Amino acid sequence: MRLRTFAAAALVLASFLRAAPLAAQASGTPDFKALLAAVDGRTNFRASDFSARLTLVSEDPSKGTETRSVRVFRRDRADTLLLLVLKPESELGQGYLRVDDSLWFYDPESRKFTHSSVKENFQGTDAKNSDFGLSSLAEDYAVAAHGEGRLGAHETWILDLKARHDETAYASRKVWITKKDGLLLKSEDYSLSGRLLRTAYYTSYARVGSSLICDRFTYVDALVAGKKTSVLMEEISLRPVPDEVFTKAYVERVNR
Amino acid sequence: MNQSMRIAFRNVGRQKKRTVLLAGAVGLGFFIITLSGSLLGGIAASARKNFSAAFGGHLYFSGSVVSDRGSEIAVMADPGPLESVLAAHARDIASIHRRSGTSGTLIFGTRELRQTLTGVDFGREPDFAGGLRIVSGSLDGLSEPGALVLPEDAAERLGVRTGEAVLFRASTVHGQRNVTELVLIATYEGQSSFGVSAGYAGLGTVNSLLGLGPEEFQTLNVWLRDDRAIDAAAGRILADLAGKVPVEPREDEDPMKRMAERLLGGSGPRSVGDGEGWEGTRYGLTTLNDLMAQFTSILSIADALSFWVFLILLSITMVGILNSYRMVMVERTAEIGTLRALGLQKGGVRDIFLWEALFVSLYGALAGLAAALAVMALSRAAVLPGGTVLSFFLDSGRLPFSVDPIETVRNLVLLCAASLAAVSFPARAAARLPPAAALRAAY
Amino acid sequence: MAILQLSDVHKTYPLGKTEVHAVRGVSLEIQKGDFVSIAGPSGSGKSTILNLIGCIDRPSGGSVRLGGVDTAKLSDRELTRLRHRVLGFIFQSFNLIPVLDVYENVEFPLLLGREVPKPAERRERVGRLIREVGLETWTRHKANELSGGQRQRVAIARALVTRPEVVLADEPTANLDSATGESILALMQAMNREFGTTFVFSTHDARIVDLADHVVRLKDGRIAEEFRRGGAA
Numbered sequence: 001m002r003l004r005t006f007a008a009a010a011l012v013l014a015s016f017l018r019a020a021p022l023a024a025q026a027s028g029t030p031d032f033k034a035l036l037a038a039v040d041g042r043t044n045f046r047a048s049d050f051s052a053r054l055t056l057v058s059e060d061p062s063k064g065t066e067t068r069s070v071r072v073f074r075r076d077r078a079d080t081l082l083l084l085v086l087k088p089e090s091e092l093g094q095g096y097l098r099v100d101d102s103l104w105f106y107d108p109e110s111r112k113f114t115h116s117s118v119k120e121n122f123q124g125t126d127a128k129n130s131d132f133g134l135s136s137l138a139e140d141y142a143v144a145a146h147g148e149g150r151l152g153a154h155e156t157w158i159l160d161l162k163a164r165h166d167e168t169a170y171a172s173r174k175v176w177i178t179k180k181d182g183l184l185l186k187s188e189d190y191s192l193s194g195r196l197l198r199t200a201y202y203t204s205y206a207r208v209g210s211s212l213i214c215d216r217f218t219y220v221d222a223l224v225a226g227k228k229t230s231v232l233m234e235e236i237s238l239r240p241v242p243d244e245v246f247t248k249a250y251v252e253r254v255n256r
Numbered sequence: 257m258n259q260s261m262r263i264a265f266r267n268v269g270r271q272k273k274r275t276v277l278l279a280g281a282v283g284l285g286f287f288i289i290t291l292s293g294s295l296l297g298g299i300a301a302s303a304r305k306n307f308s309a310a311f312g313g314h315l316y317f318s319g320s321v322v323s324d325r326g327s328e329i330a331v332m333a334d335p336g337p338l339e340s341v342l343a344a345h346a347r348d349i350a351s352i353h354r355r356s357g358t359s360g361t362l363i364f365g366t367r368e369l370r371q372t373l374t375g376v377d378f379g380r381e382p383d384f385a386g387g388l389r390i391v392s393g394s395l396d397g398l399s400e401p402g403a404l405v406l407p408e409d410a411a412e413r414l415g416v417r418t419g420e421a422v423l424f425r426a427s428t429v430h431g432q433r434n435v436t437e438l439v440l441i442a443t444y445e446g447q448s449s450f451g452v453s454a455g456y457a458g459l460g461t462v463n464s465l466l467g468l469g470p471e472e473f474q475t476l477n478v479w480l481r482d483d484r485a486i487d488a489a490a491g492r493i494l495a496d497l498a499g500k501v502p503v504e505p506r507e508d509e510d511p512m513k514r515m516a517e518r519l520l521g522g523s524g525p526r527s528v529g530d531g532e533g534w535e536g537t538r539y540g541l542t543t544l545n546d547l548m549a550q551f552t553s554i555l556s557i558a559d560a561l562s563f564w565v566f567l568i569l570l571s572i573t574m575v576g577i578l579n580s581y582r583m584v585m586v587e588r589t590a591e592i593g594t595l596r597a598l599g600l601q602k603g604g605v606r607d608i609f610l611w612e613a614l615f616v617s618l619y620g621a622l623a624g625l626a627a628a629l630a631v632m633a634l635s636r637a638a639v640l641p642g643g644t645v646l647s648f649f650l651d652s653g654r655l656p657f658s659v660d661p662i663e664t665v666r667n668l669v670l671l672c673a674a675s676l677a678a679v680s681f682p683a684r685a686a687a688r689l690p691p692a693a694a695l696r697a698a699y
Numbered sequence: 700m701a702i703l704q705l706s707d708v709h710k711t712y713p714l715g716k717t718e719v720h721a722v723r724g725v726s727l728e729i730q731k732g733d734f735v736s737i738a739g740p741s742g743s744g745k746s747t748i749l750n751l752i753g754c755i756d757r758p759s760g761g762s763v764r765l766g767g768v769d770t771a772k773l774s775d776r777e778l779t780r781l782r783h784r785v786l787g788f789i790f791q792s793f794n795l796i797p798v799l800d801v802y803e804n805v806e807f808p809l810l811l812g813r814e815v816p817k818p819a820e821r822r823e824r825v826g827r828l829i830r831e832v833g834l835e836t837w838t839r840h841k842a843n844e845l846s847g848g849q850r851q852r853v854a855i856a857r858a859l860v861t862r863p864e865v866v867l868a869d870e871p872t873a874n875l876d877s878a879t880g881e882s883i884l885a886l887m888q889a890m891n892r893e894f895g896t897t898f899v900f901s902t903h904d905a906r907i908v909d910l911a912d913h914v915v916r917l918k919d920g921r922i923a924e925e926f927r928r929g930g931a932a
Contacts, residue, residue, distance in 0.1 A: 166323075169431070191434045192428055263799075590794065598857075599779055599861075692755045
């Protein structure tokens with residue numbers, strides 16, 4: 001309930017920020033909470049449905065390179081999500097369905113749904129299930145410190161984020177957000193014990209409708225050297241997705 | 257001594273070949289049922305012992321609270337009510353241990369391995385170390401923070417040796433990602449194939465990984481005095497608990513899965529639905545029997561099968577006894593006439609047959625039992641190779657046999673009853689022989 | 700005093716679809732202490748008469764009174780008890796219990812009754828009888844270790860151990876050579892005199908018939924001749 005109320009507020013904020021992203025810069029530092037809300041707003045689509053095809057390339061020093069193709073459907077206004085695995089053949093038909101605050105994993109082998117968590121890693125990759133769903137940086141994290149720096153060709157704000165509550169995936173994060181467009185370029189995600197777990201690089205943004213959405217990102221595992229996952233997002237669409245897609249029955253049916 | 261019994265006792269030795277054959281058939285049946293029953297019983301007892309060692313007790317009480325954000329957090333925030341109920345059942349309880357645990361990923365270099373990690377309060381569980389069969393390293397540094405003990409095969413797969421540091425990545429009770437560095441101090445002989453071989457670290461170490469305070473814990477593991485009375489004890493304790501505090505219903509889910517979710521924190525905290533919540537700590541109970549239910553049902557199927565084999569052998573033997581004693585009746589007709597003439601009542605004649613069959617059955621059963629005991633003794637001399645799936649059912653690498661006296665007596669009674677039933681037909685026919693006609697038969 | 704009374708006794712056996720009339724209207728009285736011979740050729744009904752007297756067979760008609768009791772009215776259980784109390788048996792084929800030794804065979808009937816004598820008394824009675832029949836060195840031998848004559852001596856001792864009023868002997872010498880047979884009969888005679896026991900024996904041997912003081916001759920299931928030595932029947 002609270003989440004939706006907040007989401008509405010974020011939406012208002014986001015549209016405001018899109019019109020004048022750096023309005024606050026003139027007077028020194030921007031409103032970082034609003035900046036984070038803008039990042040969230042760029043990833044979340046409250047006004048329409050969202051679908052895309054993801055290609056995940058995972059490199060693991062012990063398992064080699066694996067490529068996965070996944071179809072994602074989202075209806076962010078209802079916080080629902082469906083991830084359907086298309087490749088490899090061995091995982092074809094496996095699905096993650098988020099409805100009613102629960103995440104279910106479907107295995108076509110056993111034809112059963114089991115409880116999963118958004119904080120779990122997606123199919124053994126460095127991506128988490130939550131990486132494909134709603135973004136809630138502004139809700140979950142407070143800015144503990146800030147700085148500035150260059151990242152490649154971009155001037156960025158570097159923010160140290162501390163979790164506002166203990167049910168976030170990471171206890172703390174460090175994010176790089178461009179000063180010019182408010183785009184998230186990089187994130188370092190830390191454990192409760194303060195150890196770097198992974199680094200995310202958001203390397204390419206595509207224009208979808210009036211918004212910019214990151215369509216190419218890489219997660220680098222900080223604990224296992226040489227382990228990383230790159231994600232490419234294609235066939236992005238904001239067209240309505242039929243209601244039945246976000247049901248267990250649909251997940252079962254596409255497997256027949 | 258009863259005269260029929262005396263004659264019957266002597267008669268057993270009259271036709272030695274026939275007696276040996278009949279008793280042999282009876283003995284074979286008894287041998288099979290005793291051996292298979294004892295093996296299955298032994299396997300059950302060994303598995304029970306090994307399972308309870310792996311899980312650390314017979315009853316596992318867990319606690320959970322609802323967080324501000326509506327998630328079920330696995331922590332025994334207020335153990336007081338449970339501890340006072342347990343104190344009232346002290347008679348049933350051998351010991352109580354505080355545990356925390358999680359399932360996560362061990363990382364060593366570029367290798368990763370899923371592993372459950374159990375936090376043990378080594379200070380309060382001085383006997384713990386004695387229960388592990390150490391393969392490498394030593395448990396001397398067990399109480400040091402960050403000390404880790406792993407099943408041998410887990411360490412092997414990870415390629416880590418004692419003295420080396422590994423990372424353990426897991427989620428806190430709230431679902432936050434966490435990682436800690438642990439140092440492998442020893443490996444023990446485990447059975448990872450059953451998914452019950454835990455790694456062990458100090459309770460404080462696991463708590464800090466779980467985001468819990470050093471004195472907190474997730475489960476109270478109870479060792480009962482009698483591991484056969486688990487269900488009864490669980491029922492009594494739960495009944496006492498249910499009136500005082502929120503208690504999770506026991507029947508709704510697959511216990512193995514519930515155990516995994518609740519104790520090992522596998523998939524992070526569950527959202528508690530509207531109207532499902534509770535105040536304070538809700539207690540849940542999983543028992544060793546819950547966890548072994550599947551295994552137990554396989555065993556009981558095997559047990560039922562071997563009992564059926566016994567029954568089939570028994571019925572074949574009964575047909576043998578029936579026919580043999582029909583023949584005996586014909587052979588001894590004149591003798592029966594004589595006994596009747598001398599004053600033996602009909603019942604006395606019948607009793608001779610019944611006693612005789614009973615003696616043959618008892619001899620056979622004793623021989624079968626002796627043979628089964630001999631085979632057990634012989635096979636116990638052999639130590640089977642460890643580290644396999646099999647070793648979970650073995651008793652220190654040996655085939656486990658546990659002769660259940662009640663079951664043995666039951667089988668013996670069954671066997672005797674069946675023999676008596678089978679022989680009752682020729683026995684009655686013999687008793688009804690008219691003495692004069694019987695005497696006319698050639699002696 | 701008549702210990703045994705047969706009144707118009709008939710006995711028929713089914714034989715296939717026909718009936719065999721083994722005994723046809725025999726009436727007979729036997730006095731206590733008699734030494735009776737029932738003589739006749741094979742098939743004359745000797746064994747049937749003995750079986751009827753011995754209560755191991757029931758008459759088809761007429762009545763058998765044993766010690767004043769009409770046996771027709773008794774149940775199998777009561778007949779068995781009566782047999783045990785009043786009668787002793789000696790068989791042509793000796794019929795010793797093969798799994799028991801000499802002593803046990805002789806003792807056996809003593810153990811069957813409702814009131815079993817005390818062990819000391821049993822030992823005394825059995826031992827005395829075994830001595831009487833001259834087998835004191837054979838007490839622990841089984842029947843199959845004895846000669847025919849010895850076996851019949853055991854049978855005689857067994858028949859007498861319960862101190863019966865009547866001993867029935869069915870062709871007791873038929874399976875013995877003549878010398879042994881005579882010695883067996885002499886033994887029976889001696890017992891008859893010593894204990895006053897009534898002996899009824901069947902035989903087709905004329906020499907043995909001569910030893911009896913009461914002779915009943917059967918022919919075709921009827922009494923052909925009956926007499927007592929030293930007086931008419």
